[in-house]
Amino acid sequence: MTNSLATYLSEARLKAWNDAIDERHSVRSYQKRPVREEALQSIEGLLRGFSPLCRHARGHLVVQNASRLFTGFLGPFGKISNAPAAVVFAGEFHLPRYMEAVGYLGEGIVLEATSLGLGTCWIAGSFSRDRTLARIRLDPGWKVVALTPLGYESRHTTLGDMALKALAKSDSRKPLSEIVTGLPRPRWPRGLKGALEAAQWAPSARNAQPWRFRVDRDGVALMADTGDVNLNSMKRLDCGIAMLHFEVACCAAGITGSWRFPKPGIPMIAKYRYA
Ligand SMILES: Cc1cc2nc3c(=O)[nH]c(=O)nc-3n(C[C@H](O)[C@H](O)[C@H](O)COP(=O)(O)O)c2cc1C
Missing domain, CATH: 3.40.109.30 (putative nitroreductase (tm1586), domain 2)
Known part of the structure; x- marks a missing residue:
């Protein structure tokens, strides 16, 4: 049993996350400039979780050459481009609800990033597991589940971005x-x-x-x-x-x-x- 999220997060942060729900969309192309230090610090504060529901999940921040973690969807098609940073989401895989915990924690980080003006995109398929494992220290019993790039959205949408959005029908939802x-x-x-x-x-x-x-x-x-x-x-x-x-x-x-x-x-x- 857990308490309401309002007992773990400040009113201001909850409001910022609620606003971020409307603003968030997957961003696959980034500007080359680095993420502001204060923004990285805010995200760093959430990596070990923000409520007991995040137990069994953890984030790892990668701030250098993060683009190299991502691969294309089909060759270079759909590749995350120019991401200056990334968060790797890991879970304690022998526990029954670790995937829900990773989703819950990861989306908290995504909403925090959105509220700070950063773009994100959950990536569970098109990344290099080997290159990711080489960049973080994972405890025994934990595994990498997904990542998100972090950075400022590029002003230019590529054809690949548009094609991926159209393929996934990202702008619509079931009623x-x-x-x-x-x-x-x-x-x-x-x-x-x-x-x-x-x-x-x-x-x-x-x-x-x-x-x-x-x-x-x-x-x-x-x-x-x-x-x-x-x-x-x-x-x-x-x-x-x-x-x-x-x-x-x-x-x-x-x-x-x-x-x-x-x-x-x-x-x-x-x-x-x-x-
Ligand atoms: C768990 C998860 C895994 C995802 N994996 C990928 C991926 O490997 N590559 C990719 O381009 N998008 C990936 N996405 C992004 C989804 O395609 C996207 O969230 C969905 O189309 C809705 O679009 P929106 O995020 O812009 O609202 C993933 C999203 C989630 C939640």
């Missing part, structure tokens, strides 16, 4: 009617629609949006689209990201509560229980 079930809208608490929209617009691998929500009287349950107990771990990562968006927006709307995890065997990722 709430497809991802939310349960109580009818007139019975939702005030502000819940906005919180579900914040989750709806979370980033996900290939923009697959594997999250589904059920609005109950005592809270909101989060499941993966397949409803399996033994979930594919990438879906768990995406759901961890959506959990943070939902919770940040709930805090902003005054819907106090916290995430609880189900007993083993129940096909649910977590439930946000109202306080």
Whole structure:
């Protein structure tokens, strides 16, 4: 059991993250200038987590030649270009909910970076694992799950960027009617629609949006689209990201509560229980 996120983060930071949810988009081309020192310091302060839900996840900052960590999608197509810095997200892989923790922690860093004017892009596929491992110190029992470049967005959008966005349909999301079930809208608490929209617009691998929500009287349950107990771990990562968006927006709307995890065997990722 954990407390509300509002007990771990300042009101100002929660507001900044809530605003960042609307501004964030994946950035794949960067300006060559380095990231400001104060911005790096803010991000550094979050690398070991900002709430107990981040336990089993950690970020590692890379500030030199970060572009070399990224590879193309097909040859050079889709490669992250000119990133001056990156954060590597790692998880304690023998623990059952480490992927949700990596998603939750990583998205906190992404929203912090966005609020500081930096671009980010979750990358779980097109990076070099060997070059990444050579740049960080990973404890035994931990593995690299994904990375994000960090830097200032380039003013020029490349054809590759446009093609990748079009391929993933990054500018659209499934409608709430497809991802939310349960109580009818007139019975939702005030502000819940906005919180579900914040989750709806979370980033996900290939923009697959594997999250589904059920609005109950005592809270909101989060499941993966397949409803399996033994979930594919990438879906768990995406759901961890959506959990943070939902919770940040709930805090902003005054819907106090916290995430609880189900007993083993129940096909649910977590439930946000109202306080
Ligand atoms: C876990 C995860 C892994 C991702 N991996 C990649 C990747 O390897 N390469 C890439 O170009 N984009 C990757 N993305 C970015 C998604 O394609 C992007 O978030 C999605 O299309 C939605 O677009 P938006 O972030 O601009 O809202 C990934 C996103 C997530 C959340």
